[in-house]
Amino acid sequence: MGKNKKSFIQGIKDQFSVKAIVLIPIAVGINLVGGMLASNLKLPIFLDMIGTIVSAALAGPWVAALVGLLTNIFLALVSNPVYLPYSVVSVGVALVVGFMMRAGLFKKIWGVVIIWLASTVVSAALAGSVTYFVFGGATGATGSSLLTVTLIAATQEILGSIFASSMIENLIDRAIAFAIAYVILKYIPKRLRSQYSLDGTDDFAEDPDGSPA
Amino acid sequence: MSKQNKIKTKKTSSYIPLDSPIDRMHPMVKIYGVLCLGIGCAAFPFLWLSYAVVAFLFCVAWRAKLLGRFSKFIIAFAVPITCMLLIIQGLYSPKNVTVLADFGFARLGLEGVVYAFKTVGTLLVFLGGFYLMTTTTYPGKLVTAMQDAGLNSKAGYLVLASLNVVPQIQRRIAVIQEAQTARGVEVEGTMSTRFKAFLPIIGPTVMSSLVDVQERGMTLETRGFGVKDVRPTSFVALYLTPGEKAAKKVLVAFLIVCVLFAVFWALRPVLGLGV
């Protein structure tokens, strides 16, 4: 048991090589810039987790979790401290995506669909919990707050309404984010990708193509 | 590459450089302030303490020459969330027993209203403190202070590098966006054209960023970043004044008193003490 735990923590530590550490700020940047670009283009979605998905694919779930956490901290710094408690959501989603990618689900389209649905459910559940337990029901800062209030008035049910409204919002957003990340990951040069993998294998290419010298 | 791009970017740090005693204060004291005041208020069973601390934060904001901005921030946060919570908790909380007003379609309950104000008060202490800390502290100084206190140098790198990298990526986006517009990629128009504009802009940004990742890793590697068994030193020195040391002690004492009182209050029925 103790031995297992040690190797688990060592496994996490191994993911934080210098390469991974340098990737993190840049993935955070991609997240933030994706979000800003989406709002510049007046798209009705956030698209602020492309960096998280890319870092999950390259450097693993724990690196991605840190990317998610830092993204939220920066959102809190720049635009609204309300985003701070929602770090839990980013971290949770990053872990789900990262572990499912490690399991090889990102190689096939149906796998991507599974990741998409799983991450949406997790993020809706976590976001709903934060809204309910930290803010007591609504933040007043996001568009879905109004939706939440309407749903509560209609159904007289607080927790379920919060969950439902963040679910609808997330499904659409995540679908687009995953589609974009999928395309981007397909185009990343092999040399860049293989420099990250711990054992020389690829996490999302169909064929690792590692012929001997 | 060497010419400066004159494209406006949003700033990533909320630091506002103003010469004030709060700005000059050792960052560690401010971190203690946010945590001790916030956790203390959250633990304390009555709602007046949070509002007393918020009043104290207003005084701090005044000393930091930020009273205007701070007031605006607090109002912008407090008003909408208070309204929302009064509706959600005040009208629909299952804990409501005492009815304050009956609107026909719903009843306003005392318990929900108290809960709403307690939540808002605690949030104001946390967020207000956080706001004051970040607006009055230069990020580099903050991280140096945290590293002096034992923060891992990798963690320090992540915070500072993220702050510096984001504006750079924004500039690159602006350049790519211009190039795409020049090549005739529509960035305005219907929803689907705008969607189609997103990928050719974000795609190249991600790719070129990944090349940067590799080279920046090389740089850090050659600069001895994260060398094992070495305690990194810092170029700039930070010292705590006697006043600041005292302030840290007061803040910790505040936290302890609040938590002890909260425990006492919770155990009151067990201890057999009346109200």
Added chain:
Amino acid sequence: MSVDTVIEVKNLSFRYAGERKQALKDLSFTVGRGEFLCIIGPNGAGKSSLCNALVGLIPSYFSGAKKGGVSVLGQDTEGTSVANLASKIGLVFQNPFNQISYTTSTVEEELAYGLCNIGAPRDEMRRRVKEIAETIRVGGLLRKNPLELSGGQIQRVAIGSTLIMRPSILVLDECTTQLDPLGSEEVFDIVKRLNKDGITVVMVDHDMERVARCADRVLVMNDGQLLAIDTPRAIFNGIFQSHGVDMPEYARFGAAMSGAGMYGGPALLTEREAINAGKAAIAV
């Protein structure tokens, strides 16, 4: 290894993980103390990979299959950390914006960054920063934010950050390619002066005039292989044109004249030599 050999490359081969192609194929050569060695060759010839191998980034940072070895000042680069090697051999590469730490707010902090990481005492750092600032001519910029500097200025800071570890060898991988002509000259001037002061320089460069003028020896690469390593005069006698290596203008001029039967001497490398050869041809 003789006392005057500072770098010894022996049968070095390398293939990046995930790639089929060998980036470096069985390279062997040595570099002497105080030498100015230029590496030339077409894009994708393996020049950058060679630089990365010299400073130890291959194999400790880039994963892949490596054969043979590199030893720097008698120490095998494999099994030695890059940070440890930094006090022997330093690397400066193309993009200046990827050679700053992104964690410092002033140039002096940036210069001291490597020293902070290895835990150097503060007064030692101050002393070395002052000394280096003079060498790279950034005395007036020490309090500025590195992100506000021009490309050429950042590149000088990058050289400074490398030099502050006191290496006796400097590897420069196209470090002036992305700079404007003025910035490029400023950087190159510093490199030349460092070499004069005794630092061994290994430089990848596309500017053939500069290579012809400054190099003690030139190493020609193509397709991961070492084609030749010799004096500029021997290299620029025309035989490497077919390998995608540009000729310096004067050497081309010399070759044209000898093609016309007007010149029969060694390859021309400098303006002076070209003028003299031209005068001699006219006099005949």
